Structures are given as structure tokens and as C-alpha cells.
Amino acid sequence: MTEARSSGAPTVLRVVLGKRLHDLREKARLSYEQAAEALDVTHATIRRMEKAEVGLKIPYVEKLLHTYGITDPDEVEGFLALAREANRPGWWHRYRDVLPEWFSAFVSLEGEANLIRAYEPHYVPGLLQTEDYARAVLRSGLAHASDEEIERGVALRRERQALITRDAAPMLWAVMDETVLRRTIGGRDIMRRQVDRLIEACDMPNVRLQLMPFAAGPHPLMYGPFHIFRFGIREIPDVVCVESLVGAVYLDQRGDVSTFLEALDRMCAQAPPTRSTKAVLGGIRKEI
Incomplete structure (x- = not known):
């Protein structure tokens, strides 16, 4: 993450794995462009993966690990298992409406x-916040929201608590x-x-x-x-x-x-x- 308006909601695990891919690439002394050649993608794709701006495509991650010299099957599979977990939507995804x-x-x-x-x-x-207080706060900030939308917002706040x-x-x-x-x-x-x-x-x-x-x-x-x-x-x-x-x-x-x-x-x-x-x-x- 850098100073910017958030344009998505990466899980923290995805941020960690992106940082690890960055460190592995640098340890292998490969540039963005060299890593991108291994995947036949642009260097921007590698940057976005490392910054957790996109999901981690499992075939891409596996190819990068081998490119960076990680060949132990257990280590590779462990990393891929974490990548699969990182790609799952957070619990809050069901409140995306x-x-x-x-x-x-x-x-x-x-x-x-x-x-x-x-x-x-x-x-x-x-x-x-209590539910009644949260409801009043949401109503004041979302004047045009329906009662159903307000109650969904209260439910989200309750789960966060x-x-x-x-x-x-x-x-x-x-x-x-x-x-x-x-x-x-x-x-x-x-x-x-x-x-x-x-x-x-x-x-x-x-x-x-x-x-x-x-x-x-x-x-x-x-x-x-x-x-x-x-x-x-x-x-x-x-x-x-x-x-x-x-x-x-x-x-x-x-x-x-x-x-x-x-x-x-x-x-x-x-x-x-x-x-x-x-x-x-x-x-x-x-x-x-």
C-alpha cells in the first residue's frame, strides 16, 4: 500500500504475500521486466501483484516461485496454499451492497x-456503538438510504464489533x-x-x-x-x-x-x- 485512495480491499495476507514475492524477486536479483518475461506479461502486472493491487493468480505465483529459485515442493505448495487463502473474499464481502x-x-x-x-x-x-446509536449515525450520513440499507449497515457494524x-x-x-x-x-x-x-x-x-x-x-x-x-x-x-x-x-x-x-x-x-x-x-x- 502507498499513499492513495483505496481502490480495492486486499486482505492483509495478500499484502504480506505480495511483499514476500517482492523480496524473493530482489533476492534473485531480477528486475520487474525479467520477472514479467517469465509470465509473458507486462512489468506492471508484477508491480501490481507485489503491491496487492490484484488477486494472486495461482499459475502466475507458481511460475514466479520457480523463476526466483524456490523449487522445494513443500515450500512451493505452502506458499500456494496461502495465496489461495488470500484470494478468498473477506467476511465483509457479503455486505458489498x-x-x-x-x-x-x-x-x-x-x-x-x-x-x-x-x-x-x-x-x-x-x-x-450501540445499535440504536449506529442506526442514527447512518441515517444522518445516508439521508437517501432505504430502511433496508440502514439495517444492513447496522448489521455490518454489529459483526465488526x-x-x-x-x-x-x-x-x-x-x-x-x-x-x-x-x-x-x-x-x-x-x-x-x-x-x-x-x-x-x-x-x-x-x-x-x-x-x-x-x-x-x-x-x-x-x-x-x-x-x-x-x-x-x-x-x-x-x-x-x-x-x-x-x-x-x-x-x-x-x-x-x-x-x-x-x-x-x-x-x-x-x-x-x-x-x-x-x-x-x-x-x-x-x-x-
């Missing part, structure tokens, strides 16, 4: 990360502006239940929540929402997703990611510590 392409990439990254850090200035993070209660669940560390809880979404009853959900989340071992109060003044992230994904796979760098009204930009260049990490760390140091979040939420709950 209501899932924008740019967000498919987000869900793929979210599902494979072992650490998810987020800054949310407008809404409760999707992984912690299983992520944080599964075995080996990722760490979710989210910072929200106080604005998130002061802006009524869907009515007071819905907001009360949403705050109750956040209070419950504070007791989860893999969830850390911080609230940036109005009284704290300006902070380094007064621009817009973003997420940072970190993986337990060395081939995958940290990825930042910066959302906008019409899509998202995904960044994985070290300098870009470091800028976001540094700003988020400064904000976390400026906000009240996580141990006080539950009490703060309880106070806000009484005021709603």
Missing part, C-alpha cells in the same frame, strides 16, 4: 490489526473529543444507553478510552478523525486511515505515520488518564 470500496479496505485492516488507535471528534468509534470480544482480540485505544458526548445523536435515551455502553467498555481489558474535555483547550489533532492500525506481522507497516466525506486516504510511509503517532501521543498525554474516564462518563451520563 452497502459497503463502499474505500471502507472495505478499512474493515480488512481493522480485522487483522493487533492494535487499533483512533481519534474521534464527532462520533463514538464504530466498534463501541465481534472483533473486540474474540480470542486474541486487538487492543483498542480511542480518544474522543467531549463534543462526541455533548452532541445528541438519535435522542436522549439513545445517548444514555450509548454512554452506558462506553462505561461498560472501560472494564474491558483490551479497551482504553480517553476523553479530551473542552477545558483542555486546543490540541494537536483538531483536524478530523483517523485510525492507526498496527499488526503483528513484520511485513506490514503501521497504516493510518484518514477519513473524509467522500472516502479515505491510507498512509503507510514512515514519516507520515510518525507524524500522526506523535500528535496522538501528545494528545493522550494532554487528556485525562484512562483510569478517570469511567468517572467522567458517569458524570456526563447524569447530565443527559
Whole structure:
């Protein structure tokens, strides 16, 4: 992945295998053009395979492995088995009728990360939303959507939330502006239940929540929402997703990611510590 609008939703495994093909080609000291000759394709095809921009055609992968000097049958078959697995659509594929392409990439990254850090200035993070709150959020953003489409969106969000209660669940560390809880979404009853959900989340071992109060003044992230994904796979760098009204930009260049990490760390140091979040939420709950 590079800095670009997502034009697809490669699984993280496909990204890893693309990186491995890149490393094998370089170890064999072959250029893109030389690798392409082995397949009778253009060099652009090799580049796109290595960048996970296309699916991994099994005959192509097998031919490349032999071209790169990988001849052990067990090693070749192991790689091909992973390629077949990487080509399978993610579970979210069945929601493609209501899932924008740019967000498919987000869900793929979210599902494979072992650490998810987020800054949310407008809404409760999707992984912690109640169904009623999620329904109200979707309705506000998709004014022309049918009731069926809204309910499909809620169902997708519900399936995503299983992520944080599964075995080996990722760490979710989210910072929200106080604005998130002061802006009524869907009515007071819905907001009360949403705050109750956040209070419950504070007791989860893999969830850390911080609230940036109005009284704290300006902070380094007064621009817009973003997420940072970190993986337990060395081939995958940290990825930042910066959302906008019409899509998202995904960044994985070290300098870009470091800028976001540094700003988020400064904000976390400026906000009240996580141990006080539950009490703060309880106070806000009484005021709603």
C-alpha cells in the first residue's frame, strides 16, 4: 500500500504475500521486466501483484516461485496454499451492497490489526456503538438510504464489533473529543444507553478510552478523525486511515505515520488518564 485512495480491499495476507514475492524477486536479483518475461506479461502486472493491487493468480505465483529459485515442493505448495487463502473474499464481502470500496479496505485492516488507535471528534468509534446509536449515525450520513440499507449497515457494524470480544482480540485505544458526548445523536435515551455502553467498555481489558474535555483547550489533532492500525506481522507497516466525506486516504510511509503517532501521543498525554474516564462518563451520563 502507498499513499492513495483505496481502490480495492486486499486482505492483509495478500499484502504480506505480495511483499514476500517482492523480496524473493530482489533476492534473485531480477528486475520487474525479467520477472514479467517469465509470465509473458507486462512489468506492471508484477508491480501490481507485489503491491496487492490484484488477486494472486495461482499459475502466475507458481511460475514466479520457480523463476526466483524456490523449487522445494513443500515450500512451493505452502506458499500456494496461502495465496489461495488470500484470494478468498473477506467476511465483509457479503455486505458489498452497502459497503463502499474505500471502507472495505478499512474493515480488512481493522480485522487483522493487533492494535487499533483512533481519534474521534464527532462520533463514538464504530466498534463501541450501540445499535440504536449506529442506526442514527447512518441515517444522518445516508439521508437517501432505504430502511433496508440502514439495517444492513447496522448489521455490518454489529459483526465488526465481534472483533473486540474474540480470542486474541486487538487492543483498542480511542480518544474522543467531549463534543462526541455533548452532541445528541438519535435522542436522549439513545445517548444514555450509548454512554452506558462506553462505561461498560472501560472494564474491558483490551479497551482504553480517553476523553479530551473542552477545558483542555486546543490540541494537536483538531483536524478530523483517523485510525492507526498496527499488526503483528513484520511485513506490514503501521497504516493510518484518514477519513473524509467522500472516502479515505491510507498512509503507510514512515514519516507520515510518525507524524500522526506523535500528535496522538501528545494528545493522550494532554487528556485525562484512562483510569478517570469511567468517572467522567458517569458524570456526563447524569447530565443527559
